[in-house]
Amino acid sequence: MGACEVGLPTVVPADGLPARVTIWEVGARDGLQNEQSVVPVDVKIEFLDRLAAAGLSILEATSFVHPKWVPQLADAEDLLAALSRVDGVRYPVLVPNDRGLDRALAAGVRDIAIFGSATETFANKNLNRSLDEQFSMFEPVVTRARAEGLDVRAYVSMCFGDPWEGSVEPKQVAAVGKRLMDMGCSQLSLGDTIGVATPGQVEAVIAAVALDGVPVDAVAVHFHDTYGQALSNTLAALRLGVTTVDSSAGGLGGCPYAESATGNLATEDLVWMLDGLGVETGVDLDKLADTSAWMAERLGRPSPSRVVRALRG
């Protein structure tokens, strides 16, 4: 360690923040699905095992989207068959439709996530459906999953801006979120898919969602760091009472349409802030940074996480 490196932040709590935050770790899914290369299944399994050992309790493991669309996660069945689940850790998987749910049930999955769109254009491009048609696609999936005793999370993409439509109305995000929750989803993850949000907008969208009757403890935030805004947006959300934050170990992932864009909020950068604020996460930052440094070596490029680069660069 050089003279300018330190291992841990000084702990100074701030008013108006939750005592504990649950991190929904998406690196193995949202991170790896955006990699150019396909990561071998045994590396993915070691990655998940190491993340669990670092104290993360929710590990989004893979996706049952058709392999034609996400070849990086075509090994979903193999991965889930070989994975040793750690007690107390949840391993949700992404499920787009009935066929995906069949595959998830056959693989013994207990937690799934569906992914809706807040905008017409992205519903078209990502789901090949209109904004309205997405609900008829998701409804039977959620109903059957609930009947099988599964927990279902609903992602909503493009909540803060859309690359084709520009601005997105908070009311529209709230309306989409409400319909997905009414189907029986237990949690709503508000996604800033292109990373453009700023804190006032975060407050406005969460307020609109709450006004439509979704309680704030059922809301998660999912920020991308494309414009460097992810952590300050997270802070704004925590001040409103949000207690679940999506992030990606090492900042893995990104936008498949823009090579230079950085990906999800890095779990390490989030944990540094929460550790400093005395907000409990259960995560061991040291082990986590080791894991991301190890994964960066496997991927052959440096981690975009600033904490990982500062501690392990």
Next chain:
Amino acid sequence: MGACEVGLPTVVPADGLPARVTIWEVGARDGLQNEQSVVPVDVKIEFLDRLAAAGLSILEATSFVHPKWVPQLADAEDLLAALSRVDGVRYPVLVPNDRGLDRALAAGVRDIAIFGSATETFANKNLNRSLDEQFSMFEPVVTRARAEGLDVRAYVSMCFGDPWEGSVEPKQVAAVGKRLMDMGCSQLSLGDTIGVATPGQVEAVIAAVALDGVPVDAVAVHFHDTYGQALSNTLAALRLGVTTVDSSAGGLGGCPYAESATGNLATEDLVWMLDGLGVETGVDLDKLADTSAWMAERLGRPSPSRVVRALRG
């Protein structure tokens, strides 16, 4: 522009923030003094001219530290002689001691900054003085500068952590800041030199400084993004009423002891957030990003600013 790029954030104000923030742009000084290579004086001048044209009204231009310590800024006299000052723009320079002040006065400088340390070890290493002795070094400089009608800013380094001492007491930061202000400085810039701070700590340090009688409108914050915390710390400071924020165009700069460490908060990342919050800065983000992309080319490496990479990558 690819499909995932957008040019401007959606504007949604948030409560409890100032209507206007003054950006103290340090790229030409704090940024370039940390570069491996010496940037030619005509490039520095073009950089400053472009920053002024982008709407920045305070441009820290250079430093009168002895060239032995900062060879990158050894051309301070040449730069100031050749620079055409833009009306309404201030061009402060760093001055460590009496000899530095002589040089600054000879160069027609109207704004200077001194740089103290919040910790004993850094005072030793950076100033070759004890914590206490630094005041006797600065006092005659400030007194003479004020007598000449100059404005004097006081930087305090290591306000949130020190690589040798670890934690730093807010009371100690406040005591150092108070003594520098009592000499006749007009503004106190609280520096997180190694980028470790988190928002609760920012609040605690600003509160301690206020308790010692320094008004919050005389406080500026100076965050480094080494651990990805700079922007959320800035948001915390703004909520306490701070209205001057130091940043560096393109995120230039860094820690000379750790090559992997990123530098100052990038001005573009700051302006993105402030534009989104509807907080006035007078800065044209588009022109600024062009300037940083141009400078990144001159330096032969990509800008660490996420906004610059997203917009111009």
